[in-house]
Amino acid sequence: MAADKLAKELSLTGQKKHITRNTITLLINCTHQQKFYKDQYIKFGKAENYFRELKTSGNLNTIGISYTFIDLINKAIENDLIEEKIGFHDRNWSGRITRIKPTEKLISEYIDAYDLHNAKTERKLEPLVLRDRNKTSKSFNTTSQVKRYQDIVRRYNNFIGKQSLALSGSNTTQNSNVIFDDYHVYRVFNNSSLTHGGRFYGAWWINLQSELRPHITINGATTIELDFQAQHVYLMYGLEGISYLEKKEDPYELDGYHRNTVKKAILTAINTTNMTGAFRACLKELKDKYGSAVRSMDYFTYVSPVDTKAGYEGLIYAFLAKHPPLEKHLHTNIGNTLMYLDSQICSHILDHMTERELPVLPIHDSFILRKDDQNELIIAATAAYQKVCPKGIAPLL
Template sequence: MLLQNANDLLFGKSTAFHLWSFLSGQSLFQTGLILWGNVISYQLTDVLRRLVSLDLVDQVKGFYNRSGATQSSGRVSRIWPARHLASEFERLSSFSPVVIRDKRTELVILRDENGKPVEYEDTDDTIAMRDVLRDYNQLLAQTFIDIPELDEGLIPLGGGQNLVIERHVHNHGVHRVFNRSDWKKGGRFYGGWWQSCPKAWRKRVFMDDLPTIEDDFSGLHIVMLYGWEGIDYWDAAEPSEDPYRIPVPSFLQSADQCRKYAKQLLLMAVNAETEKDAFAAFRKKRADEGDETGKRLKDVQLKVLLDALKAKHEPIAKYLGAGAGIDLMNQDSRITEDIIKHFIEAGRPILGIHDSYIVSLGDDQRLRAVVQEAFESVTGIHHIKLKREGIGYQEIMDTLKEDETEGQAKLSEAMHQASIHRTPGYQRRREDFYSYNPF
């Protein structure tokens, strides 16, 4: 298997390994070394020793000193490429092969209460989940997923950070993670670079050189919680009902600001174990987004917002600040699995971002139908609301029938998007992909 930009992964600079792992051959499962979300076993240490013996890799051995019952010191082992190996990787730096995930890589991960991976015995369910993930990763591997406007394959994230969208094992394949040693906790799909992609850039994603659309659930977890109480939220609510609109308190400046804060706080409260945890998470999020007002809100002020939300959503108030999020994630992961299985069978690519899905513009009608079916099958709830980013083919056709002028405008916008300028870097990545793709 060829590792694209392998010099960045292991050889570009000195790479630190968990204490003892490289030198002693101790089980890397025990030491906790995890790469690409997967536990690495003895085979890696054998490879590294062989590379050292061939003078392809240089090393500085680590050590561990236990000087007392409570004090210890040490240094991790470090490796880096020998000069001639580094020059070979440099020579191959412009080569962009397709990366295929090794079938032996674990795709279904179970973690304990501390977030550490644990061993488990396979069941029919885990085998079935793994089979779906392997088929899905193969579908992703044979799909060119990129952004035409990016020349270097880097999305700026701010603060000098970039999101790499070049094809790697660790950013193009997908795995599932379950939590608290319980197959009913968590289970979401992780791994694709598109999950970390800012929304402003996601709408520019192309698949197989075609524009995409994204459908996003409106109030997904709120609707699910109502479902737990036997209520179909969008059926029971007024047609114009906004789940996040509450009276504006005196310490906020506008209805829009209040709605924004209420929405974020409600989602935090759904996932938090306690109200205080929700308040802390809210402030951190506002600080991360550079919001001076939001990050300075005190618990007593956020409590006013949360109490207003509880009053508005009285049937589900007991779930707020009670750690329901991990169970909701399990439920939405099953919805995503059903949707992905349909697209695998159809041989059509799809990207999941937990509560939204990206498909090529020609698959917009298929996506709406499959999302509806999967949501109803898992939750028992019929009514859903989806928000769309982009313009799909069926949407254009339906609009043309109802209003030709508006339909032509949508068609023109879609054609403009399809003909957007492809940077030289994008064209190179596209040519490399289709040249080296083995599927």
Template sequence: MEAVTSKPVRTNSVGGLKLSWRDHKYHRFYEVVDQLVHELQEHVWFKSGKAKRRLKGDGLEKLHYSVECLVRDCMAVVLQRKRKSEAAIRKGQYYYSSERPDQMLTYSIHIERAFEGLVELGYLEVTKLGYFDRNGRKDGTPTSRLSRYIASDRLLDLFTTEELKALPAIMPPYCDPELIRVRVKEKDENGVNRKRSVSITETSETLRMRENLGIINNALSRHWYDLEIPDDELSALQKRLADNPQNERIIRMDQRFLHRVFNDPDLQTGGRFYGGWWQNIPREYRQHLAVNGKRMVELDYSNQHPSILYAQASIVRPADCYSGVIKPPLIPDGVTAKDLRDMVKAAFNAMLNSPKPLRQAPKGVKPSKFGLKWAEVSEEIIAFHEPIAHHFYTGVGLRLQRLDSDIAEKVLLHFARSGIAVLPLHDSFLMHNGYEPSLDPVMRSAFEEVVGASPKIDRKEPDKVLLQDAADEDDPFGPVTTDDLDELLADLDVGCENRLRAFRALQRA
């Protein structure tokens, strides 16, 4: 690979950790980034027939950053050469406004130079064009989809056969550049509710949060988390999640660090931990999560938000705040009591989060499945929870999220200071099953410290489900055919074991 001398020397801060750009263990990834940046600087563009002005200084650093993001996004989801998942990219110029917290990404460099240049050079392939349809749905509301792209074979050829077996593990860990983010809802020029990032004032509290995230992410960086399922099943799951029009859920195992997201500049609402790829997997797959090749246990706070509200009112809460709330006249065939409980739980939370009464069922809540109307569901929940009924339709749910995120921070910090990995899922935590006796008392202590009452903690039992056997169905990625003997042998390898071995090798580097 040709040496590149034009790249700026800098220190990269990732997840609160300081990583040397040139010399840390992920140098192979950055070698590829260096080569692509060099080719972009020299590229003769199809339209103009000449090269663009070479970038220097801050512009060159932004080009490196953009190329790193583009390559990471499409390669962190590659399991094998013939099994590539799509990455999404926002191509609208409005997204790269001056108010964006991550000022390293600009439209002129990230889209017009890096993305379009790598497409022209044949390293990226566009698979779907994005669109926005203002009246796309039957009810007249907009529909949209982000543009999608994949890594081309030319890009994959820059890595060795062994590296291609474990690409997600050799990607540098990704974390949102802003460890503390504020996202507020606003209507855009089309009248569509969108979340917009706003700047925050640095205070002693935000500095403390950043420092704590550095400790937590440092502990997470020492361990490898994976799904112990065949790669063909993992590929099918990736495709299933990527089919979300906005691509909000996808498995990218380079996303191993956490950040916090608040809903107001004063940091009084929200604050939950996001960023970990394990937060995007469907519930039934959690039983296949492993840390360093070892199975994990999941403990959660039972009925967490109602528990906090009842504790603040000094009243003992019902044993289950979501069961027995509504007794429909008849549960139709194919619908279970658990389905009814799940509907009540979703409705309960929507009623806490909404700042005003809801005239119709919120998204995802379908009372008609149980022969009910939304007004009946709302009234029954209010009647059942009469001691805390004054909190419904006040938006208190987002303020409760600040409390539950502070509880989570205490749990994560307790173990992180000993270098032990804990994966948060808002009101539940996953860790090596050997630590289960320690996790329960730490969760209790954190809850009592923040709320002033004792919680009920449940152990999540594995779901008794039959996961898709990809061998019995058509492969969504098409038939896997190759004359490459090394690739045929690679198919016999176990993907999660290859990734774990690669991660361990990097840790020793």
């Protein structure tokens, strides 16, 4: 087995299950890099907090990779199996994460020698994960509804695993995040409740950079990506018995504000319980994204309107002036409930498409599919909304 040979060559010590887990993960990622984006590097954080975040992440670390993975990487570098570009971080909101890629030695002695190009991961992931507020996994009763959720995920995984998915024709110079899983998805519910969260995570395309998604092919066919515009705003209207779709306008368009700033502020507002906390969270996210270019127009366009609490409050009041029915929902932490609704819509869509043997790749509120299948996706989406929140239907663009 390739993983056993790698562990022996690098003289790895420790518990065998951890060694096997780490070596398999490295080989999966290197094979994936060679298969889908040969000229790019894999993003890989060496800071200990990177792995602490992975332990609680629903969309990356499904097999429990820990800080010991760095020891494997260092030894692989010493043995000329991995090429590394070391990252950095400075005080001016600037930095770059470490990047790695396999050397010709690893490619020839492992990926080619063991024919890993056609290998797929076969880890038996649980289709549903329930976590408490501390992100710790919890047990749950297998009710008839839970069985239904599980069956949909299993059928989808079985079907999508038989399809040929690839990333081709990309000229981008971006790097892809390290991937710890392959074709299988699973649902993550939050706050010890099967009505909070429930979104799909795990598969490689979910973590793929948005710039690379247009290059995904399904069974050799090019794809398109359709997503629900401002889905959570439409769902909040739907909970009030109002169909915002009839207005035929973008709910995030506000005079004097950039749309992306409005979107970020409102999504923060529905995931916090008070104005102050929402302001701080919103500003941090915007500065994390644009702070390294503090003198650029992007920074001032996106951040300046909300870089004070008064500025944030002004945006919120402007939004509520346009959307009075939504005042009761902002700063109430309704986000997990809305994610549950959008995850149920996604689940129904996947079930519909799988029954018709039409492959579709979910990314929360968007779907990657072959262009010829888009009419069926619209039919599936319409039916899904009727089951979950009939008045909350959002445009699929």
